[in-house]
Amino acid sequence: MKPGLQRLAALLAFCAAAGALTACGGGGGGGGGAFLPLAATSSQQPAAAADDTIVDSASVAGLCAAPRVGIDPGTGTVFPDRSGTTVDEKRWVRSWIDETYLWFDEVPTNLASKDYSTPITWFAVLKTPRLTASGRPKDRFHFTQDTAAYRALSQDGVDVGYGLELAFLSASPPRDVRVAYTEPASPAAQAGIVRGTRVVEVDGIDVANGSDTTKLNAGLAPAREGEAHTFKLQAPDGTERTLSLAAARVTRVPVQNVKTIATASGPVGYMQFNDHLATAEAGLIAAVNQLQGAGIIDLVIDMRYNGGGLLDVASELAAMVSAGSATNGAVFERLLFNSKNPFRLTTAQTTLPFHTASLGFSTPAGQALPRLGLSRVTVLAGPDTCSASESVINSLRGVGVAVSLVGGATCGKPYGFLPQDNCGTTYFAIQFQGVNNIGFGDYGDGFTPTCAVADDFDHALGDPAEARLAAALSLRSSGACPAPGSSKADVTQRKSEAQGAAYLVRPPLRENRLVAAPLAPQR
CATH class of the missing domain: 3.90.226.10 (2-enoyl-CoA Hydratase; Chain A, domain 1)
Known part of the structure; x- marks a missing residue:
């Protein structure tokens, strides 16, 4: 690996794609998007557990319910994982947040780790509930990512998809999903798909009004290389065609x-x-x-x-x-x-x-x-x-x-953060x-x-x-x-804004901030 790439383990930040879509995904990449809002979570918070003691995060780092073995391809050294439990992983998450989170003193204190089944769901609630001046959540950027996937995209610009970016101009029925641009030499580009193309159907399901959002999302955001789905597309000139696209490893041309x-x-x-x-x-x-x-x-x-x-x-x-x-x-x-x-x-x-x-x-x-x-x-x-x-x-x-x-x-x-791997998951919290x-x-x-x-x-x-x-x-x-x-663009824009629709909906790793040179703490 080149020296410049070895320095990539540093500061990263993320901007969530805002709007009516409630999960990141779509575009050319890995995450699964959601057309329909997820069920609202209860505003009632559980009482804090007596055993959620905050410790030195280093004392429980690498204690994993499923330790990785062998050589870490990202570092060239042995994985640091040791045999531990889910409780150990959740204790590390809580302690790491208390030590490094920019708004550590705004995290609710009446949360209990036992009420969250995994370290990832526990991490998701450990953030400030405060709002910006406009009423948006101050912290819209909390997320986690599989460590191997994070390294592949941030270092090499490679992810799995069709090589197209989708813009969700209308997130609720009648939905309006367009192609924003394609990556050169990608499956989408080779199929002659151009900016402005409307996605009409995915695997026979109507995009505008279809209710099977699980299948729609699966087609729009393929999870595996080689995974194929059928699309009915309408070109900017109004002509329609049906074709199959297979997900591939796409190298982005920035x-x-x-x-x-x-x-x-x-x-x-x-x-x-x-x-x-x-x-x-x-x-x-x-x-x-x-x-x-x-x-x-x-x-x-x-x-x-x-x-x-x-x-x-x-x-x-x-x-x-x-x-x-x-x-x-x-x-x-x-x-x-x-x-x-x-x-x-x-x-x-x-x-x-x-x-x-x-x-x-x-x-x-x-x-x-x-x-x-x-x-x-x-x-x-x-x-x-x-x-x-x-x-x-x-x-x-x-x-x-x-x-x-x-x-x-x-x-x-x-805002930004230092991405931190623990047990195969990289955690991103504003720091x-x-x-x-x-x-x-x-x-x-x-x-x-x-x-x-x-x-x-x-x-x-x-x-x-x-x-x-x-x-x-x-x-x-x-x-x-x-x-x-x-113009048609102005009318579409006003409709999109009125619905609170997102434009590009991408995996969080596509929306980030990294600093190349490593931090060297003075102790």
Whole structure:
């Protein structure tokens, strides 16, 4: 494994896909989505058990009901697991939360582990119940993931699916599920499926009004490589066809559609940036070199579907966009932990700079990064723009770069965490808040767009006629936002917002924030 990838065991954060869908999944990947809301849980909390004593989490770490054996492929060392019980695992969860959770003092104290059958269900309730200013849960980001699956996606950009991202424009009947984009060379791309395609049926079940959500979800979110399902699809031109898609191991291409758009005032660069994966480092460097060679005077970064990823890649991108005079010696992001300072970190250890050289994720380390030297940039954004993507916006604004947002409000996730494996499950609980060079990081309800523009599924991403890109080009030339219209995209957007529908619904690992360099606590 390359040195850059060995450093991936670090800080990760996640933005849940908000909306009426109550479980993450869909898209091209692994989790199972839910069309219909799950049954509401009781608001009555059980009394705390007398034996839920909080201990030093290290004393019960690796005590597993089903210990792993052999060599851990992720670390190359023997698994640390020892023979234990489910009670041991739940005790570790509670103690780890008390030690490291950002809002440890807001976790309800009248919960009892005996009322939860597994460590995962116990972990799920150990979070703050408080709300943001808009009334959303402050912590919408608590989740767990199988450790092997987490490593496969975060390090290599590989998951199992069809290679398409689905947008749920209407989550309740009549449902409206569209293709947002496809991954190159994936089963979906090879089948000629394009953006805007409507999913009409899955295995013969009507998507719009079908009641068998279990089968619908199974088809939309395949669990295994080789698993095949039949789809009836309606292309943007209205033609329909039925075809079978088999899930495969899909390698995501995080940087796509890099191009130069001619305008009256000069060339404007565009890039579609979907994931802050390790493989994005090489793609972003190549994109910036291409745009620099084209002599662009402005840049539009399309991050409307970018849920986040490596924070160091976000820092590399922000540095490449801006001028050295703005970022030299400046803070890209500083991490603020709870009052216990649980990892015994110094200020220097919690400060991420604007990187000026490649880190070695997918290109040789130590190479000087190209710089566009821009004082302004436009980001195409929406509710799926999250975490590390929001850090790009916040960090650039923190050093005086003018960032205009076109589209919708971002997800609102200035928080992060250190993913922690225990007994084959990796736990993700918020452990820090990120702030920029001027100390700002309070955007729990997201960044408001400069120009609110509906997502346009009638045009390809990168097409200058696509509504959000067209608005961005208009904004830079006239300084004004286009007037709200009555186009099909606007009508669909209003309907979706009225229903509280989600757009992309993805596994949590697709919506995260990672820091490459390991933390080295000073004890």
